Amino acid sequence: VTSVSAPPRRRARSPRGKGDLLREEILAAAERILIDSNDQSAVSIRAIASAVGVTPPSIYLHFADRTELLFAVCERQAALLHEAMANSAAGVDDPLERMRLRGLAYLHWGLQNPEHYRILMMSRPDCTPDRFVDERLADTAGLLPVIQDLVAAGAEEAVEVSKLLWMMMHGMVSLLISKPDFPFEPAEQIYDRLFEVARRGLNPPVDDA
Amino acid sequence: VTSVSAPPRRRARSPRGKGDLLREEILAAAERILIDSNDQSAVSIRAIASAVGVTPPSIYLHFADRTELLFAVCERQAALLHEAMANSAAGVDDPLERMRLRGLAYLHWGLQNPEHYRILMMSRPDCTPDRFVDERLADTAGLLPVIQDLVAAGAEEAVEVSKLLWMMMHGMVSLLISKPDFPFEPAEQIYDRLFEVARRGLNPPVDDA
DNA sequence: TGTACATCAGTGAACGCGCGTTCACTGATGTAC
DNA sequence: TGTACATCAGTGAACGCGCGTTCACTGATGTAC
Numbered sequence: 001v002t003s004v005s006a007p008p009r010r011r012a013r014s015p016r017g018k019g020d021l022l023r024e025e026i027l028a029a030a031e032r033i034l035i036d037s038n039d040q041s042a043v044s045i046r047a048i049a050s051a052v053g054v055t056p057p058s059i060y061l062h063f064a065d066r067t068e069l070l071f072a073v074c075e076r077q078a079a080l081l082h083e084a085m086a087n088s089a090a091g092v093d094d095p096l097e098r099m100r101l102r103g104l105a106y107l108h109w110g111l112q113n114p115e116h117y118r119i120l121m122m123s124r125p126d127c128t129p130d131r132f133v134d135e136r137l138a139d140t141a142g143l144l145p146v147i148q149d150l151v152a153a154g155a156e157e158a159v160e161v162s163k164l165l166w167m168m169m170h171g172m173v174s175l176l177i178s179k180p181d182f183p184f185e186p187a188e189q190i191y192d193r194l195f196e197v198a199r200r201g202l203n204p205p206v207d208d209a
Numbered sequence: 210v211t212s213v214s215a216p217p218r219r220r221a222r223s224p225r226g227k228g229d230l231l232r233e234e235i236l237a238a239a240e241r242i243l244i245d246s247n248d249q250s251a252v253s254i255r256a257i258a259s260a261v262g263v264t265p266p267s268i269y270l271h272f273a274d275r276t277e278l279l280f281a282v283c284e285r286q287a288a289l290l291h292e293a294m295a296n297s298a299a300g301v302d303d304p305l306e307r308m309r310l311r312g313l314a315y316l317h318w319g320l321q322n323p324e325h326y327r328i329l330m331m332s333r334p335d336c337t338p339d340r341f342v343d344e345r346l347a348d349t350a351g352l353l354p355v356i357q358d359l360v361a362a363g364a365e366e367a368v369e370v371s372k373l374l375w376m377m378m379h380g381m382v383s384l385l386i387s388k389p390d391f392p393f394e395p396a397e398q399i400y401d402r403l404f405e406v407a408r409r410g411l412n413p414p415v416d417d418a
Numbered sequence: 419t420g421t422a423c424a425t426c427a428g429t430g431a432a433c434g435c436g437c438g439t440t441c442a443c444t445g446a447t448g449t450a451c
Numbered sequence: 452t453g454t455a456c457a458t459c460a461g462t463g464a465a466c467g468c469g470c471g472t473t474c475a476c477t478g479a480t481g482t483a484c
Binding site: 015016044056057060065066 | 436446
C-alpha cells in the first residue's frame with residue numbers, strides 16, 4: 001500500500017540537465033511562505049524544503065546560505081515593484097499625473113506585499129542586499145524628470161526632492177503596515193492629502209519673497 | 210581560593226522586602242543590551258539574566274514572559290521620547306517654532322535610539338504593546354493646538370494633519386535608520402526641507418482659488 | 419531569651435524546540451570505448 | 452550492442468546552538484509564641 005495520507009509528498013527528481021528547476025521551485029515556495037505567514041522568520045530552510053518536498057540540504061545545491069536565498073527573493077520582488085510602478089504610469093504623459101500614479105502604485109504594492117516591503121525597506125541593513133543601497137532606490141518612483149519640472153531647479157535639487165518624496169511615501173506605507181489597528185483614514189484619502197501637501201509644499205511660493 | 214577570574218559575577222541577593230530591586234536591574238540590563246547590540250533578538254532572557262548576575266528563572270519572578278519584559282522596556286522609552294519632546298519646546302511660545310522643535314526632538318531621539326525606535330514604531334504589531342496603538346501616538350508631537358492654528362480648520366482636520374506629519378517624520382527617521390549607507394543629505398538639512406514642505410503644503414493656498 | 423515556622427528571593431537542572439549547516443552517501447542517467 | 456565509468460541531483464543522519472519556560476528545591480530572614 002502506498003502511503004495515502006502523506007502530505008509531505010516527495011518531489012520528483014529533476015531530469016539530468018535540469019537541476020536549476022529546483023532553484024525556481026525553492027524561490028517560489030519561499031515567496032509563498034513569506035506571503036502566507038507574513039513573517040520573515042517563518043521562511044526557514046527547513047520550511048522551504050518541506051514545502052517543496054525535498055530535504056533541507058538540497059537547498060544548498062542552489063544557495064550558499066539562507067541569507068543569499070532571502071536576497072534572491074528580495075530582488076525578485078523589487079523588480080515587481082518597479083514594474084508595477086512603470087505599468088501604472090504607462091501611456092500617461094502629464095508629468096504630475098505620472099508622479100501621482102507611480103506613488104499610488106508604490107502604496108498599493110506595499111500594502112499588498114507588507115512582508116516584502118518590510119524586508120526591502122524596513123529591515124536592518126545587514127539583512128538586506130547591499131545593492132538595495134543605491135541612488136536608484138530614492139528614485140524608486142522614477143521621478144527625476146518630473147521633479148525637475150516641478151521645482152524648476154537643477155538636477156541636484158531634483159535628486160534631493162526625490163528622496164523627500166520617498167520619505168513621505170515610506171512614512172505612510174510603513175506606518176500603515178506596522179500599525180494596522182491605528183485609526184488611520186483610508187489609504188487613498190491619506191495619499192491624496194499627502195500628494196497635495198507635497199505638490200504645494202515643493203512648488204516655489206507664489207509670492208516670491 | 211575564591212574564584213578570581215569569574216566574569217559572570219553573582220548578584221547579591223536582595224534584602225527581605227526589596228525583591229523589586231531586581232526588577233529594576235533587569236530592565237536596566239535589558240536596555241543596555243538593546244543599546245549595545247542594536248538588535249532586539251539579542252535581548253534574551255538568558256542574556257539579561259547573565260548580565261544581571263542571576264539565573265534565568267529569576268526573571269519570571271518579575272515578568273510573566275519575555276514579551277512583557279520587552280513591553281516594559283518599550284514603555285520606558287516611549288516616556289523618554291515624550292519627555293524629550295516636551296523639554297525641547299519648553300518655554301517656547303511661538304506655535305510654529307514649538308512644532309519645529311518637537312519634530313526635531315523626535316528626529317534626534319530616533320537617531321540616538323534606533324533600536325528603541327524600531328521596536329516602538331517599526332516592529333510587527335504583535336510584538337508591540339496594544340497601548341501603543343492609540344490616538345496619542347499620532348499626536349506624538351503634541352501638535353494638535355498648533356496645527357489647528359496652522360490649517361485654520363476644525364479639530365477633526367487637525368487630527369488628520371497630525372497623522373500626516375507623523376508619517377512624514379516617521380518616513381524620514383525610519384529610512385535614516387534602515388538605510389544608514391544610503392547617500393542621504395545630513396539629517397538636519399533634510400528636516401529643514403521637510404518642515405518647509407509641510408508648512409507650505411499644509412497652509413491654505415495663498416491664491417484662494 | 420529561645421525556638422518553630424512561614425515567607426521571601428532566589429537556584430539548579432532539565433524539558434523540548436526549531437534552527438542553519440555539514441558530511442558521507444546513493445542511485446539513476448548519460449557517455450566513452 | 453554491451454559494459455565500465457563519471458556525473459548529476461539529490462538523501463539521511465547528525466552536529467551544536469541558543470532559546471523560552473517549568474519544576475522542585477534551598478537557605479537566609481523575619482515573626483509568633
